[in-house]
Amino acid sequence: MPSAERRYRSTALDRVFADTRIVTAVGPVRGLDIERTRHTLTAAEHVDASPHIALEPRSDARLWRYRTDIAGDNVTSDTGPTDDLGQMLTDIRSRNGARGPLEVVVFDEHLALDYSHGIGDGQIGVMMLAAFCDDADGSLVPGLAAGLPPSTTWKALWRHYSRNPKTLADFWTLRSRHRPVSDASGPRRRIENWEADKVSRVGYMSRARVDELKHWTAENLPGATAASVSIALWSAALRAEAVDVDDHVMVLFNSRRYLDPAQQSAHGNFAVGIPLHLPADTTPVAITTTMREVIESGWPIAVLGMSQLRDVASRIRPSAQSQEKNSVVEVPETLRLAVSDLGRVRVFDHLDWVDDGRPPQMAASLxxxxxxxxxxxxxxxxxxxxxxxxxxxxxxxxxxxDAALRRMCEDPVALLRDAH
Known part of the structure; x- marks a missing residue:
């Protein structure tokens, strides 16, 4: 039953994402146990009176309740196959029935989450996976309760622009330079009931290939980051498979970088997508330069600030769940990409991986x-x-x-060399 004691004041971004789900999984891990997972979830609920993990997101309400007894029938076991992580995520997403704010599925050697994006962005998802797999010393549980304070956005804005006032002009310049131009005259496609056909596919780049890519990048693309290389690789792989890709790529930035370090581990929706104009001939080095300009200008935190201002002046929109969704939509033939690179995920370093030839992996459908x-x-x-x-x-x-993923993962150096 929902708790009546405390309420959480949701942000505009929280409510935008309240009806959106994130499905994520990690494995293969030894020693997974459904009862231990329930115990860990219960412990996280009782860390304090307002644990962020217990939120009940609603797109049609500003004040959200905290649930109690969150480790009940929402923690289930499954003996289904886990060799194809993409198919596993797709199957979890397409299950019948109503979904709670947070559901945990324990397989033999994989653990999966299906949760409302309203609870938080990918940061809380990664932390939940790590804690529910193994938190024997209890060190991860307290972190699942910490939420971002209501004043976070304003403090971050002040922290950045008071220290770097000239970057406000840089933000407006960059925003204008990368502004997408809509083309209503291009070819379009009518798609019926598209949500029933959402799928996830997973590719894996081995450690040897990753090392090879890093060495080649260091020699031939000095200054390029792993994230910029990933964006270039993915765009090139799709184009090599004759997919028409939009020149604007939505790149996800974690705005916690603008916070005081003491707040950077708190949870909520504090990552934003920035549409960057990155045509096919854009090199990873140029992508790195653009991403650095975006970060230094404060664009991500400025977007959050503008959303907060609009939210103050607006009324709550009806819940997306109560609206009749249009079963037929018409969209451009061009595919729009959105990329989120988590980098090295060290919070899983404590897990006991199954040594059976399958690599340790974390997959997530956004x-x-x-x-x-x-x-x-x-x-x-x-x-x-x-x-x-x-x-x-x-x-x-x-x-x-699948072909694009194979092309990217099996020989990334050749793909980059051919594309640039």
Whole structure:
């Protein structure tokens, strides 16, 4: 039953994401146990009176309740196959029935979460996976309760722009330079009931290939970051499979970088997508330069500030769940990409991986915002990288997406060399 004592004042971004789900999984891990997982979840609920993990997100309300007894029938076991992580995420997402704010599925050697994005962005998802797999010393549980204070955005804005006032002009310049231009005259496609055809596919780049890519990048693309290389690789892989890719790529930035270090581990929705104009001939070094300009200008935190201002002046929108969704949509033939690179995920370093030839992996499906959207989540664990693409199979065939993932993961150096 919902608790009546405390309420959480949701942000505009919280409510935008309240009806969106994130499905994520990690494995293969030894020693998973459903009762231990329930115990860990219960412990997280009781860390303090307002544990962020216990939120009950609603898109039609500013004040959200905290649930109690959150480790009940929402923690289940499953004996289904886990060799194909993309299919596993797709199956979890497409289950019948109503969904609670947080659901945990314990497989033999994998653990999966299906949670409302309203609870928080990917940071809380990663922390929950790590804690529910193994938190024997209790060190991870307290971190699941910490939420971002209501004043976080304003303090971050002041912290950045009071120290770097000239970057406000840089923000407006960059925003204008990368502003997407809509083209209503291009070819379009009608897609019916696209949400039923959302799927996730997973590619894996071995440690040897990752090392090879890092060495080649250091020699030939000095200054390029892993994230910029991933963006260039994914765009090139899709274009090599004859997919028409939009020149604007939505790159996810974690705005916690603008916070005081003491607050950077707190949870909420504090990551934003920034649309960057990155045509096919944009090199990873140029992408790195653009991303650095975005960060230094404060663009991500400025977006959060503007959303807060609009929210103050607006009325609450009706819940998306109560609206009748249009079963037929018309979209451009061009695929829009959104990329989130988590980098090296060290919070899993304590896990006891199963040594049976399968690599340690974390996969996650991020909901595309339309049938012409494709999200990519990248996570590096134990030296190998996992790439999860989520998209509408009526827009791009699964076989084409699988081929692009193979092309990117099997010989990334050749792909980069050919593209640039």
């Amino acid at each position: 909901e595309p915002d339309g049938p012409d959207g494709c999200t990519m989540l990248i996570a590096e664990i134990a030296g190998g990288r996992t790439y999860t693409a989520s998209f509408c199979s009526k827009m791009v065939e699964v076989a084409v997406m």
